[in-house]
Amino acid sequence: MINARTLWRDRLQNHAKEMNRYLRLMFNDHFSFAMFFFLVGMAYVYQQWLSSLPEDFPTAWLMAIVFGFVIAYSPVRTLLKEADLVFLLPAESQLGPFFRNGWLYSFFTQVFYLFFIVVAFGPLYFTSFPERSITEYVLFGVVLVVFKAWNLLAHWWEVNSRMGYSGYLDTIFRIVLNTLTFYFIVVGDALLFAAITTVLFFGVMMYDYTLAKKRRGIAWDVLIEKESARMQAFYRIANLFTDVPHLKKTIKKRHWLVSLLKGPISHTSENSYDYLYRITFVRSSDYLGMYFRLLVIAGALVYYVPNMWVKLGFAFLFLYLSGFQMMTLWQHHRHLDWLELYPVPLEQRKSALLKWLFQLLLAKTFVLGVVFLFLWNLVGLAFVWIGGSLLSYVLVYMYLSKRLT
Known part of the structure; x- marks a missing residue:
């Protein structure tokens, strides 16, 4: 009998410990100073740019496109490992809480990042629409959070239906519908069209749900491959700052x-x-x-x-x-003993x-x-x-x- 909640808690603690170890090395004094200088410089440039913002600047389209992609990119972190395909697969029926916790972890971490993007767009939004109130922008943020939850669900069902493994149509549909919905909301006088695109998005989500239910079960190989790819992407960035023994090297001929x-x-x-x-x-x-x-x-x-x-x-x-x-x-070649020859x-x-x-x-x-x-x-x-x-x-x-x- 596997305790799914305990398994998730142990996986999350080990994952956080490993991430913190590399993040401390990445954000050392030199890099932190450079990032501080970069952020201060970007804030200055942003302020100068807003002071001369053209009246016809397409703020609604810019915000819609950026948030459309950010919301559509909604991977569900499962923290699965390659060995789980052998040791946990037989206990799949007991792991419902494990995958639910993975979905909740993904949702809250992505909403955390989303908050900073919303704050960054705030000055542009109020410069372009000075008559709008803070309440309207907060409500727009609430809509983003709801769509983030829906995109996470759609992505989860898409992966487990295996439809997304052979194509990207579902992701493209979600990006387009996200973008159109957010555009109509930011514009402010096209809420009827926003309602229509929202209904269409909900239809895409339910279609993913139907396909996932028909297949029944978890796409273990797909989830493990995606989890491994995300960790390797993090390791490649961390490897630019410190030694990462878990990194799988790839070579391109060029x-x-x-x-x-x-x-x-x-x-x-x-x-x-x-x-x-x-x-x-x-x-x-x-x-x-x-x-x-x-x-x-x-x-x-x-x-x-x-x-x-x-x-x-x-x-x-x-x-x-x-x-x-x-x-x-x-x-880079520290593990190759033949270099010593x-x-x-x-x-x-x-x-x-x-x-x-x-x-x-x-x-x-x-x-x-x-x-x-x-x-x-x-x-x-x-x-x-x-x-x-x-x-x-x-x-x-x-x-x-x-x-x-």
């Missing part, structure tokens, strides 16, 4: 980019780690994507932020973040990594300078190229070099 980066390297023992770190950066599932995502975000902020000094602040901030996150290349001194290995990090930061500095050049901001161009190069050198050779142990 032949053309590998050929481009390894071309200038001569095939000598002195360049062994130059070759290795470049190939690792390109082929690993972590570093290349993170590098370009930070570059795109930094470029967008530099382009759209009106104040030049804030532009420079964001440019230097993202150079700083890139340096710290790319430094985890040093530990390389007849290459440790100092040469450090030198190869530091040189590659410096080149990556210089490349990002150059691109951010090009954004200033495109804006014809020559003063900003000079500051970011000179200051970014100096920051990259100091960060890599005077600070990060001391952390390579």
Whole structure:
């Protein structure tokens, strides 16, 4: 006899303990300082943007689209493990409270995140609709919470019907109906249409329920696969800050980019780690994507932020973040004992990594300078190229070099 409530409590405690362990390492002093600076800068930019908001700005559509996607993304955390397919499957009839607690846990955590998004959109909402009261916005928030619960139920039934495992039509329908409903509510004078789309959404939800009831039972393999994928996504982010032994590495070939980066390297023992770190950066599932995502975000902020000094602040901030996150290349191959067979001194290995990090930061500095050049901001161009190069050198050779142990 399995006590489903005790099982859930134990799983949740272990999950929280593991998450907290990595979150403490991720939000260290350096990253917390960078995030504080980023949030303060974004708040300043947001305030400046609202002060010159055009009268015809599509606030209703922007809020509807953002909330449509946020509400539609409603995964149910089950905290299942691969071994459960063997050990818990025979006791499926006793696990109703376990899965109900998983649904409630998912609902309250997602409503918590939703609260911050609602608060963030508040200034835009009241700037666009100054005649509206706080009560109307609170009621809109209540509608979002109700739709979040409905989307969680629809997703749960969709997964257990296995329809969502082979296609995304259900998710697309929910996104469209969410978006239209929220648009009609924000506009304020189309509540009849909001009622119609709500009824249609309820019909989609009941259709998912009917399919799930026809199948009967829990789609264990699908739930375990989705739970594993979510944990691996978290581990990939955490791995940019610290060692994550649970991370399953994935490799992508990217032949053309590998050929481009390894071309200038001569095939000598002195360049062994130059070759290795470049190939690792390109082929690993972590570093290349993170590098370009930070570059795109930094470029967008530099382009759209009106104040030049804030532009420079964001440019230097993202150079700083890139340096710290790319430094985890040093530990990437720590579990490969055959690297110890390389007849290459440790100092040469450090030198190869530091040189590659410096080149990556210089490349990002150059691109951010090009954004200033495109804006014809020559003063900003000079500051970011000179200051970014100096920051990259100091960060890599005077600070990060001391952390390579």
